[in-house]
Amino acid sequence: MTLRTYVIRRLILIIPTFFLISIIIFVLIHLAPGDPVTLMIGPRPVPWDVREQIRKELGLDQPIHVQYLIWVGRLLQGNLGYSYLSNRPVIDMIGEKISRTLELMLAANLLSVTIAIILGVIAAVKHYSISDALSSLGALIGYSTPNFWTALMAIMVFSAWLGWLPPGGVQTLGITFASPFHALFDHLTYLVLPTLILVLGWTAYLFRMVRASMLEVLGQDYITTARAKGLKERVVIYKHALRNALLPVVTYVGYSIGFLFSGAAVIESIFAWPGLGEFMVEVAQSRDYPTLMGLSMMIAIMVLLANLCADIAYAIVDPRIRYD
């Protein structure tokens, strides 16, 4: 199979996957027993005919499969629906939030990939050394810590006690900045804590990946050959070993979008970071059910595309994969 047919096949596969995801999201939301309208209205006294009106507007008076078909039909036309609370198109609301999430993810991903590769290579090359043991233990602690708790502790120590960094938000309010640089610097102080918390957890995973992958490669014959040829150890490690060891890591970075999103939802809410994760929590709490469905679909599609890119990138750097 050539690269082109591989990419085309993957692209075609997106179609059934899209429908599958839409079914999963639809079913999950309709999993709960009871009446969504009652839930959305809450305990307020609302007359029966108004409830019926809402039900009709949301299409909830239709049988469930018709509801699904209407929803998917709109999705295919690029219509993610309208918020029940604000009546605004969901896609507009996502547009306002998406850049914040991407910013956080980019910062977290860049940092953790760099740290994980450096530490992972050191740990693998100096297998069974003190630095290996220490970084492995650090990784173990890193992924045994609930990240929302780390976030709380960080806010307590760095914001409440020391007052070094702001506890949440994206920009200091009520101040006029002397220059755009001051504004940028001010914004960066808000970025530090959420990024570091995400990095803490994500680096732990990546580190274990890099270390394991590097160890595997270092044990292979061609590395022995390279050493036997008298190549410098640095060349062996960086040119021969690391390049191959990083192959699986490439895929993981692509898959990380989904993982980071899960982490980001909590971290964003805690730090009042106005991104998609915080939005999701907010929408789910207010049970704004059309927005919740549209937003999850959007996130799912983003994850899907990121995975697709990762797979294609993997196929380009590692031709063997296409013959699977």
Added chain:
Amino acid sequence: MTSRLSAESEEKPEEVYKPSRATRVFMVWRKLKKSKLAVVGFGTVLLVSVVALLAPIIAPYDPEWRGYTSRPPSMEHWLGTDAMGRDMFSLVIYGARISLYVGLGAVLIEVLIALGIGMIAGYFGGKIDEVLMRITDVVLTLPTLMLLILAVSMFEVRGIHIITMVMGLLGWPFMARVVRSEFLSLRESTYVEAARSMGATSWRIIVRHILPNILSTIIVLATMDIPWYIFYEATLTFLGFGDPFSFSWGVLLKKGYLYLQTAWWMITFPGLALFFTSLGFNLFGDGLRDALDVTERGR
């Protein structure tokens, strides 16, 4: 004639040493013991379980007991009191019950579903396999927390049982993949072929010949999934999608969060409890993997 007979009797195979179940458990323990970290993990898991089981005996106060509010740790209240005047130490102890219940309950559901789907896909293969694995892959790539929030948000009452169930219902994909790939490779193995040639039914092959061989893999994966479920429950609860009336560590953290500036003990100790429980399960799982000699396939 006689000589041939005697030769045959001499070639009678030596009796194969087949250890009893207790011996096998002991052998695993002996291997596990070699790793200090694994023993620490096992000890932590044991400690948390004992604390959870004996909570009413160990806890110095009833979880509903009220005293002075927001007191820092002291001799009377080792971990201080919360904003409602309840003893934090007792609350954290009772929290272990919820966490273990959530972790074990969700893992049980996960194992049942993963076994079912993995078995069907791996044993029968073909179209069924393709469809099941496509579903598995999709669920696997979607962010777990998003799925959990989606599933839980529209419930009117979010009890701890519902959360546990939903987590188990959504947590199976990875394990199902592993079970399937184990089935795929074992299905082709010689002893399964031998069993089939002797006329064993599919059911008998699955239950008697394949399942026992993937048991250790499942045990290891299940052990390492328990801390995840505990995390997810705490996270959901913290975000406001949990059971606000349980004594879960997530509830304690959610309430302590409001007093972050003045009462450090309210968020520190429930979080530490979460951390040590999860660390314990992770270390224990790592040790079990080495002791049971499980290599991770499936990805």
